[in-house]
Amino acid sequence: MDDYIVSARKYRPMTFDSVVGQSALTTTLKNAVKSRKLAHAYLFCGPRGVGKTTCARIFAKAINCENPTADGEACNECESCKAFNEGRSLNIFELDAASNNSVENIRSLMEQTRIPPQIGRYKVFIIDEVHMLSTAAFNAFLKTLEEPPAHVIFILATTEKNKVLPTILSRCQIYDFERMTVANTVAHLKMVADKEGVTYEDAALEVIAEKADGGMRDALSIFDQAVSFSQGNITYEKVIEDLNVLDSDNYFNIIDKALENKAADIMVLLNNVINKGFDGGNLINGLASHVRNVLMAKDAQTLPLLEVSERQRQRYQQQAQKCPTKFLYRALQILNRCDVEYRQSSNKRLLVELTLIEVAQITQPDDDNPAAGRGPKRLKSLFKLLASNNQPKPAAQVAGAGKSLSPRASQRQGGAEAVAGAETNEPTATTAAPAAATTADQPSATAGKAVKTPKISLGSLGMSFNNLLKEKEKKNVAVQEYEITNKDEETKFSQTDLEREWRAMCVRMEKTAPGQAQRLKNIRPTITDYPNIEIVFDNKIFLDEIKPIQGRLRATMAKYLHNGNIQFSIRLARQEEIKPVLTPLENFERMKSENPAIKSLVEKLGLELA
Structure with a gap:
């Protein structure tokens, strides 16, 4: 019984014309052989199983052929061609760079390049998977690759050209191999099936070609697998069952x-x-x-x-x-x-x-049969209705001497929880209640007129409190500041206490507003007229961004400094107050000028800024 050979090896092309799907490249190589205009280094790159190593071997055989045909193919009759076909050629060397990727391997290869060929014109070195060479091996290879002996030609093959050093690429003629098309793969599979006496369905071979994803070697391997499973009769049903492919x-x-x-x-x-x-x-x-x-x-x-x-x-x-x-x-x-x-x-x-x-449900109309399920637009309108029922109402004017329950009064029951919720952008029950409180039981100055309630989209129900404040201001809804829950406290605090609590607040804000927290860390609040605090911004855009949460900042400082009389004022810095940002070298020079001890230490030790 003859030894079985897989189709990928048995039907490996032996001539340029038998290579599938690379006609442009094979034509170029054949013309190079005919005209004897050969480069000293070639790089074949492309996806797996498209014929890179096969073309390298065919090209190497054609280069050393003593009597090439008129179209650039090897004659297969001379001593050089016979030696190659029988696997005993001494002029063609193959190196697997995946397992021989060290400097020593490359140096050994370079030693072989010094010996001229005994039969034929050239010594051809085929280095497969060249991207696996180490950086040191690449560097050892550079000089020889640029100026090899006249009798040496290098053919490099790789599936990942991006991993090859640019200095290597610049020394080679680069050939990019294309992925196999489904039509080319199916045609080749039909040829193999006819030679093997295998019956097939076109649809089955098409599934194999699509599964191979552009690789002819993969297609032939899958073909062998399908032949074994179907016992020589490849059908569509058997192929999708064998390959576990969804129909x-x-x-x-x-x-x-x-x-x-x-x-x-x-x-x-x-x-x-x-x-x-x-x-x-x-x-x-x-x-x-x-x-x-x-x-x-x-x-x-x-x-x-x-x-x-x-x-x-x-x-x-x-x-x-x-x-x-x-x-x-x-x-x-x-x-x-x-x-x-x-x-x-x-x-x-x-x-x-x-x-x-x-x-x-993408194409389902709004007024479709309810039994078929709600379409996206119907669901959207349903949520919008729910949102309108729970959205804040505009503050109504109170007639008479009766006092209404304002958001400030209602928040006093929330205490520290309300301030904490405002600081972390997570509204608590005590903060949300005033925002959604209704004034239906109070006489309105607009009685008898339809009050136009601003609509807030579904997304605003889950937004942070900061964004909710901005949304209300855009809709001209009356927004009242937080009531400071510790209004009766008057604990003394210093500039150091203020800066410490300011930094602590910025750290807590990083969870919900990292951008604002980072910029606020770079700002130093100052006590102007105790207990009043002033914050100076050198950027108008950031100033406008902080204005909506000015009340929250004041409430937070009042809570943690235990002083309810704090007032905040924010303003844009004047031109003379803006200090330039110093480079590390300028800071180093300033430190030396302000501190003689540092200057002396630098001079004695000869220190320099790295």
Whole structure:
């Protein structure tokens, strides 16, 4: 019984013409052989399994061929060609840089370059996976690569050109190999199947070609696997079963049902897919790729971007005619969001189900049948109604001598909790209550007139208190400052106490407002007329940003300094008050001029600023 040889080795090309999918490169190499205009170094780069090492071997054989053909191919009859075909050529050396990546290996290789060839014109050194060489090995290789002996040619091959040093790249002719197209891969697989006496279905070979993702070696390996599984009769069903590939019909069905808003049917289809052993994340990724392909099929200009068979391309075009462009855009956004959240989700199936339901509701109109489920717009209007019922009402004017419960009075019950909530941008129950208090039981100055309540979007319900204050000011809603809960306290404090509590406040603010906290750290509050505090800003933009929270800052300082009589004033710095920012060298020189001891130490020890 003959030893079995895998198809990737058995049908490895032996001539330039038999190389699949690289016609431009092989034509260039053949012309170089014919004209004898050979460079001293070549770099073949590209993805895996596209023929880099194969072309390097064919090129090396053609270079040393004593009687090359008219089109630049090796004759396979001379002594040099026979020696190469039988694996005993002394002029062609192959080095695997992945396992021989040290300086010693490169130096040993350089020693061999000094010996001229005994048969043929050139010594050819093929270095595979050259990006695996160490930096020291690259540097040892540089000089010889730039000016090798006249009888030496280097052919380097790599899958990651970005990892090769630029000094190496500049010394080589660079050839970029292309990924295999599905059509080229299928054609080659048909040739191999015919020679092996294997029956096949075109759809089955198309699945193998798509699974190979542009690599011919991968395609031939999958082909051998499918032949073993199907016992020489490759069918579509056996291939997707063997490769554990989800049938593309599932994706077409999901999109068709989503266009009809049949979320229940999609849930049944999802359950069948999961019961077959497929992961929900794989379904989402495959569906996202499918929607992308449908989107590409809508325009004739983007149609060549589909790396699928002709039969699949026609199916994509047919479905693209039924799908609105907005639907495809929105579906891609939803599926991409699910892919990002999938790993962090503790209930992955529920996440997938919610995602597919949301996709199925994209085209659902607002006034659809309630039994079919609420569409996104109906849900949005529902939440907007809830938001309007809970939003703050404008402060009403009070008639008569009766006193209304103001936000300041109601906050006195909250005490320190209200101030703490304001400082961390997290409104507590005591701070939220005044903001949402109604004045329905009080006579209004606008009685008899429709009061126009400003609308606050759903997103504002969860925003920080700082943003809520800004939103209210934009809507001309009366905003009242926080009532200082420790108004009766009059504890004495110093400038040092003020700066200490100021820094502590900035540290606490870093959790919710890191940008503001960092900038406030660089500002030094000062006591002007005790207990009044002044803050000077050298930036008008930052000053305008702090104005809405001036009351919060005052309340926080009053709480932690235990003095309810504190007043805050903020202003923009005058021109003469703005101090230039010194460089480290200028600070160093200033320290030496202000402190003679430091200057003496620097001079005696000969210190310099690093």
